[in-house]
Amino acid sequence: MLRFLLRRIALIIPTFIGVTFLAFLLIHLVPGDPIEARVGEHGISEERLAELRHEFGYDQPLWKQFIDYEVQVLKGDFGVSVVTREPVWKEFATLFPATIELSIAAILFAAIIGLPMGVIAAVKRGSAFDYGLMGMSVTGASMPIFWWGLMMILIFSVTLGITPVSGRISDAFFVEPWSGFMVIDCRWSEDEGACASAWSHLVLPMVVLGTIPLAIIARMTRSSMLEVLNEDYVRTARAKGLSTPRVIIVHALRNALIPVVTVIGLSVSGLLGGAILTETIFSWPGVGHWLVESIARRDYPVLQTGTLLIAVLVIGVNLGVDLLYGLLNPRIRR
Amino acid sequence: MTNKAIAAACAVALTAFLGSAQAKTLVYCSEGSPENFNPMISYTGTSFDAQRPIYSQLTGFEYGGTAVVANLAEKWDVSPDGLTFTFHLRKNVKFHSSKTFKPTRNFNADDVIFSFERQWKKENAYFKVSGGGYDYFTDMDMPKLLKSLDKVDDYTVRFVLTEPNAPFVANLAMDFASIQSKEYADALLKAGKPELIDQEPIGTGPFEFVQYVKDANIRYKRFDAYFGAKAKIDTLVYSINKDPAVRVAKLKANECQVAFGPRPADLPSLKADKNINVLAQSGLNIGYIGMNTKKKPFDDVRVRKAMTMVIDQKAILEAVYQGSGQAAKNLIPPTLWSYNDKVPAYKMDIEGAKKLLAEAGYPNGFETDLWAMPVQRPYNPDAKRIAELVQADLSKVGVKAKIVSFEWGDYRKRVQAGEHQMAQLGWTGDNGDPDNFFVPLAACSSKNTAQWCDKEFDDLVSKAVKTTNVAERTKLYMQAQDVMNKQSPYFFIAHSVVYLPMRNTVTGFKQSPFGAHRFDVADVK
Numbered sequence: 001m002l003r004f005l006l007r008r009i010a011l012i013i014p015t016f017i018g019v020t021f022l023a024f025l026l027i028h029l030v031p032g033d034p035i036e037a038r039v040g041e042h043g044i045s046e047e048r049l050a051e052l053r054h055e056f057g058y059d060q061p062l063w064k065q066f067i068d069y070e071v072q073v074l075k076g077d078f079g080v081s082v083v084t085r086e087p088v089w090k091e092f093a094t095l096f097p098a099t100i101e102l103s104i105a106a107i108l109f110a111a112i113i114g115l116p117m118g119v120i121a122a123v124k125r126g127s128a129f130d131y132g133l134m135g136m137s138v139t140g141a142s143m144p145i146f147w148w149g150l151m152m153i154l155i156f157s158v159t160l161g162i163t164p165v166s167g168r169i170s171d172a173f174f175v176e177p178w179s180g181f182m183v184i185d186c187r188w189s190e191d192e193g194a195c196a197s198a199w200s201h202l203v204l205p206m207v208v209l210g211t212i213p214l215a216i217i218a219r220m221t222r223s224s225m226l227e228v229l230n231e232d233y234v235r236t237a238r239a240k241g242l243s244t245p246r247v248i249i250v251h252a253l254r255n256a257l258i259p260v261v262t263v264i265g266l267s268v269s270g271l272l273g274g275a276i277l278t279e280t281i282f283s284w285p286g287v288g289h290w291l292v293e294s295i296a297r298r299d300y301p302v303l304q305t306g307t308l309l310i311a312v313l314v315i316g317v318n319l320g321v322d323l324l325y326g327l328l329n330p331r332i333r334r
Numbered sequence: 335m336t337n338k339a340i341a342a343a344c345a346v347a348l349t350a351f352l353g354s355a356q357a358k359t360l361v362y363c364s365e366g367s368p369e370n371f372n373p374m375i376s377y378t379g380t381s382f383d384a385q386r387p388i389y390s391q392l393t394g395f396e397y398g399g400t401a402v403v404a405n406l407a408e409k410w411d412v413s414p415d416g417l418t419f420t421f422h423l424r425k426n427v428k429f430h431s432s433k434t435f436k437p438t439r440n441f442n443a444d445d446v447i448f449s450f451e452r453q454w455k456k457e458n459a460y461f462k463v464s465g466g467g468y469d470y471f472t473d474m475d476m477p478k479l480l481k482s483l484d485k486v487d488d489y490t491v492r493f494v495l496t497e498p499n500a501p502f503v504a505n506l507a508m509d510f511a512s513i514q515s516k517e518y519a520d521a522l523l524k525a526g527k528p529e530l531i532d533q534e535p536i537g538t539g540p541f542e543f544v545q546y547v548k549d550a551n552i553r554y555k556r557f558d559a560y561f562g563a564k565a566k567i568d569t570l571v572y573s574i575n576k577d578p579a580v581r582v583a584k585l586k587a588n589e590c591q592v593a594f595g596p597r598p599a600d601l602p603s604l605k606a607d608k609n610i611n612v613l614a615q616s617g618l619n620i621g622y623i624g625m626n627t628k629k630k631p632f633d634d635v636r637v638r639k640a641m642t643m644v645i646d647q648k649a650i651l652e653a654v655y656q657g658s659g660q661a662a663k664n665l666i667p668p669t670l671w672s673y674n675d676k677v678p679a680y681k682m683d684i685e686g687a688k689k690l691l692a693e694a695g696y697p698n699g700f701e702t703d704l705w706a707m708p709v710q711r712p713y714n715p716d717a718k719r720i721a722e723l724v725q726a727d728l729s730k731v732g733v734k735a736k737i738v739s740f741e742w743g744d745y746r747k748r749v750q751a752g753e754h755q756m757a758q759l760g761w762t763g764d765n766g767d768p769d770n771f772f773v774p775l776a777a778c779s780s781k782n783t784a785q786w787c788d789k790e791f792d793d794l795v796s797k798a799v800k801t802t803n804v805a806e807r808t809k810l811y812m813q814a815q816d817v818m819n820k821q822s823p824y825f826f827i828a829h830s831v832v833y834l835p836m837r838n839t840v841t842g843f844k845q846s847p848f849g850a851h852r853f854d855v856a857d858v859k
Contacts (some may be wrong), residue, residue: 036743038377040762041711042473043746043781044775052467083369085465085529094548150579158583165584171361171551171571175543283575285549293549293576295368 004326012315017313018071023307025067034082037298056082056300069304079301080307085292090307092287096169098178099286102278103271104209108233111264113114114214118221118260118300122229133218140215145274149208149281156204163204166283170197202242209278210333213267220263231255244317269314359569360858362851363581365588367549367574370464372532373509374453376467382509383851385570387541387554388430389512390561392421393445393503394774396853398844400618400670401765402504404540406513406561416498417481421446423489428559429515430542433532437517443485448516450483457789466552470510471846472765496809498800500807501767507764507849513538519556525632540565540854549574559789566842570798585610585835591858592836592843594851598656604835613834613846616660616667618763620771621713623704623825624783626755631702636694638822640687641756647680654719659828664815665830666771669847670763671804672811675818687731697735699732705749705757709742712849713830720758720827749845751779758827759783766793768811775816784823791817808820843853 019077033042035052053059057068078089101126121130158167168182173194183202184192210289218304228234229252237251276288283289287306368384376382382824394405407421427441452460453468453825471477480504481494495502505511518536522528535543540562541554552572556565573590576582578597586607587595596604625632625641632638651659663679666672683757691697704725706717714720718739725735735756740748749757771843772795774780778787791814798810818824834845843856 031741032743039743039746040377041746042469042761043750044473048469048472055465080847085370086533091548139690153580153583158586165587165589166575166580167573167589168550170589171553171573172359174553176545177547179858281577281580283548283550283573283577283580285574289549289576 008319008322012319015315016254016312017070018069019311020304021066023304023311027298027303028062030298032298034298034300037296038083039093049141065097073305073308076271078305080194081294081301081302083297083302084155088301091265091290091302092306092309094177094180095285095290096288097286099272099275099279100184100290101181101183101266102205102284102286103275104197104208105206106271106274107264107267109206110213110217112208114217115260116222118218119248119253120226121218121222122225125226130222134222137215137218140211141219143211144224145208145212145277146281147203148211149278152204152208153281164197164199164201166281168284169194169200173197205278205282205284208281209271209274212274213271214266216263216267217260218262221256225252225258228252229254262325263320265317268317270308272314357568358566358858360567360592360853360856361571361573361576361590362574362853363584363593364552364851365578365581366576368552368611368679370532371535371543371546372464372514374449374468374471374510375464375466375532376516378402379849384552385509385512385535386539386850387570387854388535388539388543389509389514389537390427391511391513392423393507395504395507395766395846395848397852398846400504400847402507402766405507406446410503412802416500416800417495419495419502420486421491421493423491424561425489427538427561428557429518429538430536430557431482432543434530435518435521437515437536437815440454440518441513441515442488444488444516445513446491447483447485448513448519449513450480452514452519452737453510454480454483455512456506460519460528461529463528468510470508470764472508474505474508476505485710490659491617494514498802499729500799500802501758501765501769504765504767505531541570563690565854570853579644582835585837588837591676591840592748592834592851592853592856593816594834596833596835598768600834601657608833608837610836611840613836613843613845614831614846615834616669617712617830617832617849618669618847619713619761620665620667620775620829621659621711621758621760621827622662622783623756623758623784623827624749625782625823625825626751626752626757626785627787627823628785629755631694631696631700631810632755635695635790635821636690637696639695640690640731641728641733642822643683643687643690644731644733645680646682649829650720650723651728651828653723654716655828658833660714660833662826662828662830663819664826665775665818665824666768666811667763667847668767669740670766670771672768672808674812675813676812677815680825684730686711691731696732699734699735700733701726702728702730702755703738704735705738705740705745705754707745707758711760712762712832713828714758714847715830717758738766749783752781752785757764762772763848768807769795772811772814773799776823782823786821786823788817788821788823791821 014117035049047298081088081091092261116134121133124130153165156163173189173191182198186198188226231252234252237247238239274287279286279288280292291306364383366380368381371385373382373385390406392405392407392464393402393683396403400429406424408424410419410421412419425444429437431437444622452457453471479495479499481496484492486492514531515536519531524528540557540560542557544550544555553573554570556568561637580593580595582600584590604610625638627633645659651661663677664674704721708719721737725737728735749759759770761775775782777785777795778792794814796811801807832849841857
């Protein structure tokens with residue numbers, strides 16, 4: 001097991017270097033630099049331009065900038081935003097809980113709805129429910145998030161007026177950030193109704209971000225269940241005279257869950273990608289929204305470090321899933 | 335707990351309850367996050383909007399206009415030679431307080447000296463704080479213009495200039511000239527955290543800063559000790575929403591009461607909504623096509639004139655601006671004083687243009703480049719689309735235009751260097767003074783888009799900037815516009831119209847010609 005672990009960890013190092021290199025290269029391929037991007041019709045004097053370029057090291061050759069950046073990161077210094085002059089790490093830490101809150105809500109929503117749907121579809125295979133559900137799941141998985149989000153806002157917020165349009169909480173409430181999770185922090189707000197507002201703001205973005213994982217989970221559960229339901233031990237369980245719910249939930253679902261859990265773990269990276277779009281539509285102040293803003297401003301330090309930190313997270317989750325799988329299935333450890 | 339204490343607690347709770355029941359909150363859906371909370375080091379309208387509730391300046395702009403009025407300075411005198419400006423400061427002006435800072439003294443001359451020296455003198459302890467880029471201070475030529483700044487007494491400061499400059503008083507009303515507290519600056523320096531002055535701001539403005547949740551919202555509360563008319567709302571919130579469609583949706587759902595910049599496509603539905611008023615005002619800006627007077631064939635005024643006769647301005651306004659543009663004929667917008675309305679509007683005349691071109695020696699037209707910015711600007715929503723329309727128009731007189739574009743920073747530099755023949759660009763006014771348009775965009779000293787240098791025009795505008803009499807200046811600028819029309823170095827496309835939709839419960843709000851948003855006079859029913 002230790003050898004397996006070490007091998008997996010050793011693989012992370014090239015991945016890590018590759019990610020930082022790609023992030024660095026792609027951003028520098030986009031024309032314009034952070035200093036010039038912010039200048040309007042007034043222009044900027046040559047001296048000031050040179051001074052700023054020098055301050056951020058943009059007067060150095062590209063390869064040197066990359067090495068300097070890597071060294072800086074290894075020392076634990078993630079740089080300072082060109083725009084706000086705040087440490088990038090600090091900005092990431094303030095915004096990240098919002099992304100986590102949204103992602104957890106979305107994956108819980110997807111699992112809580114998707115699992116039973118998949119089970120029912122498998123049990124009632126070939127029924128109208130099964131076909132209807134699988135049709136919906138194909139639609140769900142292929143829904144463009146941007147369009148879906150705006151449609152949800154249009155229907156539920158503008159036309160029906162049931163849910164708020166955007167943000168994490170109504171602007172009328174004053175909440176001191178403590179944990180960074182709005183549904184927790186709202187409890188300490190002096191304004192009554194703050195928590196109700198926080199939850200109601202979470203609904204639409206959660207559904208939008210959770211739609212694709214929901215569709216995937218439902219399909220995965222269905223096919224995994226179908227496989228398991230044909231196994232001998234399920235037949236044995238039925239033959240013993242156990243009740244149908246008991247056979248399905250205790251004997252079949254438990255075994256069918258293993259691949260589903262893996263899928264959930266692996267969808268974290270997809271979820272973060274989706275979060276960038278969802279956060280932009282719902283003005284959700286998380287890291288996705290922050291990265292999109294930074295592209296327009298060519299804020300290199302934010303883009304490089306933001307991408308790096310998200311990559312580290314995805315690598316970490318993938319590693320966790322690999323290790324978990326190794327634990328569950330001894331055959332792949334070799 | 336004694337009965338008395340319980341009674342007192344109940345009374346406090348009741349007052350708080352009644353207070354909150356009557357508290358008025360106005361939510362403004364803004365378009366982006368500010369870079370910081372100090373206008374000296376900012377460079378975007380978004381940041382200035384977020385800083386404006388907090389700070390005051392020596393002079394100010396009248397609400398909804400461009401006229402300069404008293405602010406932290408009650409009055410000022412100008413010496414006969416136009417070089418010395420003496421400002422008499424208002425007394426009993428209080429600074430805001432925060433969790434970490436309680437002011438012990440009122441605003442005085444030391445704060446003014448500090449606020450300007452921070453941006454001006456390299457030896458000032460704050461000069462390098464937060465990056466130390468004072469873009470607007472430099473852009474308004476302050477380092478060149480200022481000779482000295484002295485404290486005469488606690489409530490009098492004296493600026494001496496290197497040359498007479500009439501717009502100086504208007505420059506001091508701009509956001510970059512905001513006044514920070516020297517006492518706060520000193521305290522932060524002592525605590526070793528000088529950069530907090532730009533993140534946890536203390537000012538003398540109508541609202542105190544409460545909280546900024548990054549990329550989500552900014553919260554202010556009314557400053558009850560404000561020296562001017564107190565704000566009518568208790569709480570002001572800027573709700574940050576980058577997507578214009580979302581801002582419109584929030585406005586319709588009454589989640590915000592005023593929303594920044596809707597898309598032209600959303601205007602009909604907003605106007606049809608009986609709960610929403612849409613304010614409109616032509617912006618203090620100009621979008622134009624500059625013809626390089628240093629290059630052939632545009633060194634010939636007849637060719638330039640001919641171009642103004644073939645470009646279909648109306649079609650551009652309809653197809654590209656879609657109702658958010660006003661046809662332009664002068665360099666300055668009609669909201670600015672000294673606008674010369676006698677200048678004739680453009681008239682299409684293909685035959686006349688062909689005749690002019692033939693006279694100039696181009697009976698079969700010529701080839702030219704036509705530059706289009708790669709980015710959307712406040713005065714030009716889509717430069718590439720405009721270029722395509724103009725290209726089609728020019729082909730009617732045999733002129734073959736090739737559309738060229740570069741990355742924005744590169745584009746600006748190349749245009750300034752005069753690499754183009756025809757190029758689109760524009761300008762947004764800073765201080766509401768015509769000088770702020772004529773000099774950077776057409777004077778010989780500027781790197782203007784038309785590379786134009788006309789002695790008659792230059793004499794008029796340099797005389798005007800040294801004159802303090804407004805009637806006299808108006809006359810000079812009017813003449814300058816006539817000269818410009820005769821020489822036609824530019825084809826003026828449009829001044830953009832800025833729309834601001836708001837709930838009909840909002841009263842007393844006026845749009846600013848500068849595109850600034852100010853909520854201290856607004857009220858919500």
